[in-house]
Amino acid sequence: MSDQPSLPPPFASPSPRDPRASAINDVSAWVLRAGVVSSVLVMLTGIIFSFVHGTVSLERMQTARFKYDPAAVLRGVIHGRGQSIIEAGIYLLVLTPVVRVLMSMILFILAERDWVYGAITLVVLALTLAGLIWLG
Numbered sequence: 001m002s003d004q005p006s007l008p009p010p011f012a013s014p015s016p017r018d019p020r021a022s023a024i025n026d027v028s029a030w031v032l033r034a035g036v037v038s039s040v041l042v043m044l045t046g047i048i049f050s051f052v053h054g055t056v057s058l059e060r061m062q063t064a065r066f067k068y069d070p071a072a073v074l075r076g077v078i079h080g081r082g083q084s085i086i087e088a089g090i091y092l093l094v095l096t097p098v099v100r101v102l103m104s105m106i107l108f109i110l111a112e113r114d115w116v117y118g119a120i121t122l123v124v125l126a127l128t129l130a131g132l133i134w135l136g
Contacts, residue, residue, distance in 0.1 A: 024107050028100050035096025043089030050082025066090070094132070101125045 067073050067087055076084020101124055109118035 023111065024104060027103050027107060031100045031103050032096060035092060035099060039089045039092035039096065041089075042092055043086050046082045046085030046087075046089060048082075049080055049085055053080070053082060098125070098128055098132070101128060 067076070067084070070091070073084050073087045073091065077088050101121060105118055105121035105125060108114045108121055
């Protein structure tokens, strides 16, 4: 007999996952899923509103511009304008990864007490928001 440890059989069950790492992965996955599904539903609602109100035409689709002003989009949503509802769905889709990074930062700091990863995630969040605000 040798002193070397024996290798596990090829079909042995894997070691249990680290519950902290899986919590961050699970929250991240759910945030991304919820963001994508909700944005698609909002955009589909905007398309339906556009068809119901009869404001859809090929010429309008080719010349319509995206409104970057969130207040204008919100006013349009309140008035039931299909284009504004679609734009709100696009905002949701763009903000989904930002919410994911924010949730990761919160989990790193509060759940894991990992200040280094929390600080790194804060820098990533700040750079992402800066890119959206100044380059968007």
